[in-house]
Amino acid sequence: MTENHRERLRQLYQRLHASYGEQRWWPAETPFEMIVGAYLTQNTSWRNVEQALANLRAAGRLSLAGMRGLSVEELESLVRPSGFFRQKAARLKAFATLVDARFAGELAMLLSLPKMQLRETLLALPGVGRETADSIVLYAAHQPIFIVDLYTRRLFARERVFCRVRGFDPLLVAYDDLRLRVEQAFEEATQDEAELTRIYNQFHALIVADGKQRRRANS
DNA sequence: CGCCAGGCCGTGT
DNA sequence: ACACGGCATGGC
Numbered sequence: 001m002t003e004n005h006r007e008r009l010r011q012l013y014q015r016l017h018a019s020y021g022e023q024r025w026w027p028a029e030t031p032f033e034m035i036v037g038a039y040l041t042q043n044t045s046w047r048n049v050e051q052a053l054a055n056l057r058a059a060g061r062l063s064l065a066g067m068r069g070l071s072v073e074e075l076e077s078l079v080r081p082s083g084f085f086r087q088k089a090a091r092l093k094a095f096a097t098l099v100d101a102r103f104a105g106e107l108a109m110l111l112s113l114p115k116m117q118l119r120e121t122l123l124a125l126p127g128v129g130r131e132t133a134d135s136i137v138l139y140a141a142h143q144p145i146f147i148v149d150l151y152t153r154r155l156f157a158r159e160r161v162f163c164r165v166r167g168f169d170p171l172l173v174a175y176d177d178l179r180l181r182v183e184q185a186f187e188e189a190t191q192d193e194a195e196l197t198r199i200y201n202q203f204h205a206l207i208v209a210d211g212k213q214r215r216r217a218n219s
Numbered sequence: 220c221g222c223c224a225g226g227c228c229g230t231g232t
Numbered sequence: 233a234c235a236c237g238g239c240a241t242g243g244c
């Protein structure tokens with residue numbers, strides 16, 4: 001039964017890997033850029049995010065130091081193309097403020113917290129929900145955690161992953177129920193943290209690649 | 220033109 | 233605990 005779920009998940013992972021190859025995520029040069037991207041892409045197409053990131057880079061503000069000396073109004077104008085720009089600007093400011101106030105302005109100090117402590121710290125920030133927190137844990141802190149997003153839910157529903165678990169609809173179950181279910185499946189196969197990190201990194205990237213591909217094919 | 224994109228939060232039941 | 237509306241831009 002659990003054996004079955006694990007197999008189905010592994011097959012899905014292998015199939016995606018065969019179709020799309022290595023993904024090398026997250027598309028960012030630095031942890032800070034990765035985190036900014038995670039905020040900006042909330043319910044927003046990556047294309048729009050790229051414009052906002054390009055604005056920040058061109059202004060020399062795509063760093064913690066760069067963001068410190070920026071008024072909220074200036075930040076708003078730079079991230080405008082990514083939408084929800086007033087919220088996002090305020091929330092990015094709040095993130096920078098946290099790092100300065102509690103981690104001596106060192107992003108690496110925040111990211112070196114134990115995994116779950118990092119997750120809780122991130123979740124306490126305005127504008128950071130589970131997906132954003134987990135993205136940062138996995139792709140900035142390189143700790144093993146499985147990210148659930150809308151693509152994941154749709155893919156699992158379509159592929160009938162966990163379909164034999166009673167009352168378990170990937171489209172409807174609570175975020176952490178789905179995350180833990182996936183993590184249990186892979187942790188049965190290996191307990192090597194670095195290996196799990198690679199798997200979750202690759203798997204999520206493949207799921208997004210598949211989701212985007214499918215969306216393009218549909219239009 | 221309308222719909223939606225790698226969510227999150229406040230409010231109401 | 234869950235449902236729903238608001239947040240905003242740019243591409244198709």
